[in-house]
Amino acid sequence: MGYPIAGHLARRYPTLVWNRTPSKAEAHAKEFGSQPVAFAQVAQADILFTCLPTSQEVHGVAEQLLPHLRPGTLWVDHTSGEPELARKTAARLAEKGVSYLDACLSGGVAGAVQGRATVMAGGSREDFERARPVMATYAAKIVHVGPLGSGHAVKAVNNALLAVNLWALSEGMLALVRQGVDARLALEAINASSGRSNVSENLFGQRVLSREFPNTFALGLLAKDLGICARVLEAAGTPAPMLRQVREFFEIARREVGSAEVDHTAVARLLERWAGLEIR
Numbered sequence: 001m002g003y004p005i006a007g008h009l010a011r012r013y014p015t016l017v018w019n020r021t022p023s024k025a026e027a028h029a030k031e032f033g034s035q036p037v038a039f040a041q042v043a044q045a046d047i048l049f050t051c052l053p054t055s056q057e058v059h060g061v062a063e064q065l066l067p068h069l070r071p072g073t074l075w076v077d078h079t080s081g082e083p084e085l086a087r088k089t090a091a092r093l094a095e096k097g098v099s100y101l102d103a104c105l106s107g108g109v110a111g112a113v114q115g116r117a118t119v120m121a122g123g124s125r126e127d128f129e130r131a132r133p134v135m136a137t138y139a140a141k142i143v144h145v146g147p148l149g150s151g152h153a154v155k156a157v158n159n160a161l162l163a164v165n166l167w168a169l170s171e172g173m174l175a176l177v178r179q180g181v182d183a184r185l186a187l188e189a190i191n192a193s194s195g196r197s198n199v200s201e202n203l204f205g206q207r208v209l210s211r212e213f214p215n216t217f218a219l220g221l222l223a224k225d226l227g228i229c230a231r232v233l234e235a236a237g238t239p240a241p242m243l244r245q246v247r248e249f250f251e252i253a254r255r256e257v258g259s260a261e262v263d264h265t266a267v268a269r270l271l272e273r274w275a276g277l278e279i280r
Helices: 001-011 023-031 038-042 055-068 083-094 108-114 123-133 150-178 183-189 198-209 217-236 243-258 264-275
Strands: 045-050 074-077 099-106 117-122 141-146
Touching: 001 038, 001 045, 001 108, 038 055, 038 074, 045 123, 055 083, 074 083, 083 099, 083 150, 083 217, 099 108, 099 123, 099 150, 108 117, 117 123, 123 141, 141 150, 150 183, 150 198, 150 217, 150 243, 150 264, 183 198, 183 243, 198 264, 217 243, 217 264, 243 264
Parallel strands: 045 074, 074 099, 117 141
Antiparallel strands: 099 117
16 A cells, blocks of 8 residues: 555655665656665655554554654554554654554555555654654545544544455355345445445445455455454453454465465455355
């Protein structure tokens, strides 16, 4: 998602880009007019944006960049990460006078490309208001959800709800197909009824019924987010038997599928294998 987001930024602002794979930054510069730079040079930016697989990588980048950072810089992290580690990263950055927002994204690659992403941000109101007009170049919905760490927590719960809907719909559709129901007609009815969800409206038909399963959001990343959600639940101490259970389901799926890199909708394929039929 970082690639198209940086493209939107480059259309409005002078934008420095760095990637662990230099050829990606160079390709971005050719496509969007951004400026590829060496790692330390990104510290020249007034606002720094990161979008990495996990909070561990964000923290590692922060530690390496710390000697080069300037007071007054704002760090906006779009990684789907861990609240506790975000607070640790923010504390390290604060030693250099750098502010931090955990500003998780939703909407997938398509939402990022279209400039229609959703941002759920944690941090100070002052830092949020400073970042908001810049984030508006690629986000249609920008919400300040609470103090530092809140963005990561809301994103983890959001993705757990995605997982619940995906697993439950796959189970239900398998039962219907077994009983001779046309899967496409069933989905059409569900999408006009109370059981509809983002999964039923925007994922299931396009990925499962089509048999395409395009790889846009890896199963391993969703399993990672469910682990973060489990830690959020543990910290809160609130009852959450369903959300805890769905994490176990996806851990099983990750092991059974044999690859963390397949699209998250591949859990439907796993359930199909267990049932001995396809959802068509």
